[in-house]
Amino acid sequence: MTRVTSTLPAGTRAIEVRDLHKYFGDNEVLKGIDFHVDQGQVVCVIGPSGSGKSTLLRCVNRLEEPTSGTILVEGVDICDPEVDLDEIRSRIGMVFQSFNLFPHLSVMRNLTIAQQRVRRRSKDEAVEIARNNLAKVGLAGKEDAYPAHLSGGQQQRVAIARALSMDPDMMLFDEPTSALDPELVGDVLGVMRDLAADGMTMMVVTHEMGFAREVGDKLVFMDGGVIVEEGDPREVLANPQHSRTQGFLSKVL
Amino acid sequence: MKKSTRRRLVRGLLYAVLVGAVVLLALIADWEAIRQNFLSGEVMGELWPEVLTVGVKNTVIYTVIAFAGGLALAIVLALMKLSPIAPYRWIATAWIEFFRGLPALVVILAFGFAVPIAFSWRPPGGSVGAGVLALVIVSSAYIAETLRAGIQAVPKGQFEAARSLGMTSGRTTFSIVLPQAFRIVIPPLTNEFVLLIKDTSLLFVIGAAIDERELTTFSRDALTQYANSTPLIVAAAAYLIITLPLTRLVARLERRQQKAR
Numbered sequence: 001m002t003r004v005t006s007t008l009p010a011g012t013r014a015i016e017v018r019d020l021h022k023y024f025g026d027n028e029v030l031k032g033i034d035f036h037v038d039q040g041q042v043v044c045v046i047g048p049s050g051s052g053k054s055t056l057l058r059c060v061n062r063l064e065e066p067t068s069g070t071i072l073v074e075g076v077d078i079c080d081p082e083v084d085l086d087e088i089r090s091r092i093g094m095v096f097q098s099f100n101l102f103p104h105l106s107v108m109r110n111l112t113i114a115q116q117r118v119r120r121r122s123k124d125e126a127v128e129i130a131r132n133n134l135a136k137v138g139l140a141g142k143e144d145a146y147p148a149h150l151s152g153g154q155q156q157r158v159a160i161a162r163a164l165s166m167d168p169d170m171m172l173f174d175e176p177t178s179a180l181d182p183e184l185v186g187d188v189l190g191v192m193r194d195l196a197a198d199g200m201t202m203m204v205v206t207h208e209m210g211f212a213r214e215v216g217d218k219l220v221f222m223d224g225g226v227i228v229e230e231g232d233p234r235e236v237l238a239n240p241q242h243s244r245t246q247g248f249l250s251k252v253l
Numbered sequence: 254m255k256k257s258t259r260r261r262l263v264r265g266l267l268y269a270v271l272v273g274a275v276v277l278l279a280l281i282a283d284w285e286a287i288r289q290n291f292l293s294g295e296v297m298g299e300l301w302p303e304v305l306t307v308g309v310k311n312t313v314i315y316t317v318i319a320f321a322g323g324l325a326l327a328i329v330l331a332l333m334k335l336s337p338i339a340p341y342r343w344i345a346t347a348w349i350e351f352f353r354g355l356p357a358l359v360v361i362l363a364f365g366f367a368v369p370i371a372f373s374w375r376p377p378g379g380s381v382g383a384g385v386l387a388l389v390i391v392s393s394a395y396i397a398e399t400l401r402a403g404i405q406a407v408p409k410g411q412f413e414a415a416r417s418l419g420m421t422s423g424r425t426t427f428s429i430v431l432p433q434a435f436r437i438v439i440p441p442l443t444n445e446f447v448l449l450i451k452d453t454s455l456l457f458v459i460g461a462a463i464d465e466r467e468l469t470t471f472s473r474d475a476l477t478q479y480a481n482s483t484p485l486i487v488a489a490a491a492y493l494i495i496t497l498p499l500t501r502l503v504a505r506l507e508r509r510q511q512k513a514r
Contacts, residue, residue: 063413063417088419096410118418163418
């Protein structure tokens with residue numbers, strides 16, 4: 001497998017969030033978040049539903065508009081009106097809970113359309129990259145299938161391959177296994193494990209504590225729109241300091 | 254009396270009423286007059302082949318033009334209606350509400366008679382052209398609403414996935430959202446098409462040259478010419494031959510979509 005390369009030296013902050021606030025109407029879902037992901041790091045974000053963890057992740061590529069605060073991606077302020085948001089997004093791979101494959105396009109076309117339209121790659125080049133990534137997620141030979149004919153686990157792996165085909169500098173995962181049947185979760189986590197071993201920068205909102213423990217470099221626990229506790233995953237999971245973390249972990253572990 | 258016996262009796266009674274009504278109608282109908290006035294073979298012979306080469310042909314042509322033009326305009330209107338720019342939304346809403354609120358007949362009359370005077374502008378194709386233009390505009394209002402609903406039925410995640418890959422908003426709309434929206438609205442769009450076929454009959458109010466007449470104008474002229482109602486029956490049959498397969502098609506498409514969900 002090819003090593004993911006980046007123009008930035010290791011240790012540079014891939015994602016840096018400062019004092020982020022987000023309101024939905026009158027409801028404040030993020031109450032001043034300071035958060036960062038270093039280059040090559042795998043950061044897992046856990047917390048009860050409604051804690052704001054998905055909203056935080058979706059702010060990083062501005063699928064949600066922050067109400068106030070600063071978000072730097074590789075040092076670039078993505079809320080700066082001068083910034084080319086589409087270009088930045090094309091370097092941030094995103095994987096959704098509900099896969100969001102394009103149902104009217106074949107698997108191959110799902111993987112090539114943005115390469116051709118956004119990256120301006122030739123069709124041949126896009127197809128070759130797509131084939132490599134399909135093989136990487138264990139789905140070589142599914143090029144001509146349509147999303148509806150794949151299992152959930154296969155769809156999610158195609159979605160990962162689609163994001164990888166853009167050669168992203170980092171990947172965002174929004175509860176990637178929450179919509180899957182239990183027996184299909186392993187395949188998707190396996191692909192994510194390989195990516196992490198490859199050195200990919202990853203921010204993962206998840207309920208998979210095993211994955212967080214084994215793969216994560218940092219674990220962040222959120223509740224009620226704030227970061228309650230963060231640190232080494234093994235440390236936090238084995239020995240949570242905060243009572244809210246203890247309460248949450250006692251329910252899910 | 255047992256419940257099942259009573260149910261059988263009621264059912265038998267209902268059948269008896271039905272049969273009685275049919276027999277009564279058959280007895281009081283003047284079959285000879287009906288045959289002469291509505292099913293005259295002689296008149297039918299006179300109508301052939303113009304009913305096809307003029308009536309059906311023009312009905313189909315006007316419908317296709319009105320639908321294609323209406324669809325093109327409707328795409329613009331639907332996108333305007335969903336635009337983040339408020340004045341575009343206002344214009345689209347005003348257009349849609351205005352032309353859906355008026356009877357098609359009034360719009361046809363306006364374009365046939367009022368617009369040429371008001372703007373001293375003659376639509377291409379004479380009065381028939383004006384009438385077809387009116388149908389384009391009326392159908393655009395209906396189709397725009399259908400399309401808008403279709404676009405909004407595409408899950409938000411599709412839009413987000415495309416944007417997260419760096420696609421622009423326009424690229425997302427045309428490559429990802431619209432193709433899916435069209436699939437969703439194929440049954441209602443086919444329905445609009447059937448309605449439009451029937452609406453072309455309203456064009457008879459603005460008059461047409463001999464070879465520009467659609468089915469209704471054609472049969473009405475023949476009605477006067479032969480002082481016989483057979484042309485109406487012929488026109489009705491022709492409409493049904495066109496519309497019935499289409500409505501059956503809609504039903505099948507809807508069933509298939511239900512299954513796909």
